[in-house]
Amino acid sequence: MEKMPVAIGIEDYERILDKPYYYIDKTLMIKEMLDKGGAVSLFTRPRRFGKTLALSMIKTFFEQDTDIQGNITDNSRYFDGMKISRAGERYTAHMGKYPVISLSLKSAKQPDFDMAYKSLLDEIAKEYERHRYVLECDAILTSNKEKYRNIMERKGEMIDYAKALEFLSNCLKQYHERNVIILIDEYDVPLENAYFEGFYDEMIAFIRSLFESALKTNDSLEFAVITGCLRISKESIFTGLNNLAVQSVLAVDYAEHFGFTQGEVEQMLIDYGLSDKIGEVKDWYDGYLFGDTEVYNPWSVINYVSALSSNPAAFPKPYWSNTSSNGIIRELIEEADSVVKQEIEGLLEGGTIEKPVHEDITYEDIHKTQDNLWNFLFFTGYLKKISERREERNIYLKMALPNEEIGYIYENTILEWFDKRLKATDLSILHKAILEGDCETFANEVSELLLETISFYDYAENYYHGFLCGLLKGCKHYTVISNRESGNGRPDILFKHLSVRGQAVIMEIKVVKDFDRMEEGCGEALRQIEEKNYEASLYKEGYRLIRKYGICFYRKECMVKEG
Numbered sequence: 001m002e003k004m005p006v007a008i009g010i011e012d013y014e015r016i017l018d019k020p021y022y023y024i025d026k027t028l029m030i031k032e033m034l035d036k037g038g039a040v041s042l043f044t045r046p047r048r049f050g051k052t053l054a055l056s057m058i059k060t061f062f063e064q065d066t067d068i069q070g071n072i073t074d075n076s077r078y079f080d081g082m083k084i085s086r087a088g089e090r091y092t093a094h095m096g097k098y099p100v101i102s103l104s105l106k107s108a109k110q111p112d113f114d115m116a117y118k119s120l121l122d123e124i125a126k127e128y129e130r131h132r133y134v135l136e137c138d139a140i141l142t143s144n145k146e147k148y149r150n151i152m153e154r155k156g157e158m159i160d161y162a163k164a165l166e167f168l169s170n171c172l173k174q175y176h177e178r179n180v181i182i183l184i185d186e187y188d189v190p191l192e193n194a195y196f197e198g199f200y201d202e203m204i205a206f207i208r209s210l211f212e213s214a215l216k217t218n219d220s221l222e223f224a225v226i227t228g229c230l231r232i233s234k235e236s237i238f239t240g241l242n243n244l245a246v247q248s249v250l251a252v253d254y255a256e257h258f259g260f261t262q263g264e265v266e267q268m269l270i271d272y273g274l275s276d277k278i279g280e281v282k283d284w285y286d287g288y289l290f291g292d293t294e295v296y297n298p299w300s301v302i303n304y305v306s307a308l309s310s311n312p313a314a315f316p317k318p319y320w321s322n323t324s325s326n327g328i329i330r331e332l333i334e335e336a337d338s339v340v341k342q343e344i345e346g347l348l349e350g351g352t353i354e355k356p357v358h359e360d361i362t363y364e365d366i367h368k369t370q371d372n373l374w375n376f377l378f379f380t381g382y383l384k385k386i387s388e389r390r391e392e393r394n395i396y397l398k399m400a401l402p403n404e405e406i407g408y409i410y411e412n413t414i415l416e417w418f419d420k421r422l423k424a425t426d427l428s429i430l431h432k433a434i435l436e437g438d439c440e441t442f443a444n445e446v447s448e449l450l451l452e453t454i455s456f457y458d459y460a461e462n463y464y465h466g467f468l469c470g471l472l473k474g475c476k477h478y479t480v481i482s483n484r485e486s487g488n489g490r491p492d493i494l495f496k497h498l499s500v501r502g503q504a505v506i507m508e509i510k511v512v513k514d515f516d517r518m519e520e521g522c523g524e525a526l527r528q529i530e531e532k533n534y535e536a537s538l539y540k541e542g543y544r545l546i547r548k549y550g551i552c553f554y555r556k557e558c559m560v561k562e563g
Helices: 013-018 028-036 051-062 113-130 132-136 142-152 158-162 164-176 189-197 200-216 262-271 275-285 298-310 327-334 338-348 370-379 404-423 428-436 439-452 461-472 515-531 536-541
Strands: 040-044 100-104 180-185 221-228 244-247 288-290 293-296 353-356 384-391 394-400 478-482 493-497 503-511 545-554 557-562
Touching: 013 051, 028 051, 051 100, 051 180, 051 221, 100 113, 100 164, 113 132, 113 142, 113 158, 113 164, 113 189, 113 200, 132 142, 132 164, 142 158, 142 164, 158 164, 158 200, 164 180, 164 200, 180 200, 189 200, 200 221, 262 275, 262 293, 262 298, 275 293, 275 298, 275 404, 288 384, 293 298, 327 338, 327 370, 327 404, 338 353, 338 404, 353 370, 370 394, 404 461, 428 439, 428 461, 428 503, 428 545, 439 461, 439 557, 461 478, 461 493, 461 503, 503 515, 515 545, 515 557
Parallel strands: 040 221, 040 244, 100 180, 180 221, 503 545
Antiparallel strands: 288 293, 353 394, 384 394, 478 493, 493 503, 545 557
């Protein structure tokens, strides 16, 4: 059987089915929505976990698809053979029966309020344009038709746009004689962006007005579905909205409809002849727990399957890191105190942390406590739930890193932060100590810097090796050579002047598990330098002033001995 292409970055349900692309059937989400019967549902999931595609599917199913001339299109073909078509007439009877308003707010990610606001007006105007057939309806007053045209042509007043979804709902109900379904995608993007760009209050005021009129006092509303990455406090956006059902990553309901389940991933890999990659895919992209359901990152899975289809020898990559903002991890690392640094190190070593969970937080709350940052990391997909417990009125989550991909993102962010930190740090005292044979200052400076940073690789030798190389870079007229052939083996680090008239420094690193063995580790390193004759190649180059250091590490302690 010919393999279908993988739909990378395609979030339009109809386009996927028309091609056709490979599609994992998530249509039973519609059944669950009809069974639950919620008035307004808010789904929060990490970026790239299928929220936009889910809304597109819902729109295709429910919408009475009407073109500008008022002609109705039959969309039932998009559900032939899908799970929802086998769920029974009780559910399929709703297919193609409702007017639908579909609005994405992601275009409002702009540098100032004026541009963000105009981007939102463009999205609203486009949705009015899509439904302009209602202007042919005799039941709609002439004055309302004029107002409709003004909004569509971007000539309306701010108050018109603040209530634009409610007004469009009323017009659609008058035309179709049915209540309206409202779908809002990425509702938190304008708010997140506004917070970081400095116009949060203006944006939240507009979004609150838009939502209140559409979702709270709208008699034309059948139901609404909203998606986003984070839950924004009910008090800040959904004021007085008593019919809101929040389905976060903690909720048991709808858990399997976002992301790929174990069975779905296994079937996909079998379909593409990649069943031998199941373990590798699990290590890198599995590990999320939505409610009680374990799921894979769908974006990363489809990207890796696509890569393997072209090159069976392809390695797994952190595909998600290129699409999701890592700013929240950067903030956690940059503001981390000694306790938080230890917690991050524990996570990178495969450990867990336990924190109280707060779903009702706003962007303004991010920096009020360190726990809020951990909450944001959890809800945005950078941590997974291991277990939860209740203590009095608080719920505590035990959390860990989900998989190899997220571990990579943490490590890479730490390295970037450390690099930036080093550029702002005066290392002249360290460099002077190395060149003058001051072992005590050398060791003290390195130990102090270790206390300031965040380690990973469980304090393995390659961690210290990279750390020390980073400290040596930037020393004027000196170059750092790592693990290059020299003599009868490879010294860990060669640090030498660009001219053979200057110094050359040989460094050999050892790591011990007991503090009392540090001196022994230094001695072992120095013996290795002599036994393997590491200085031979330096002598051959012309260097005559050569220093030899045995360096030993125990966690964040450094000891240096000169040979």
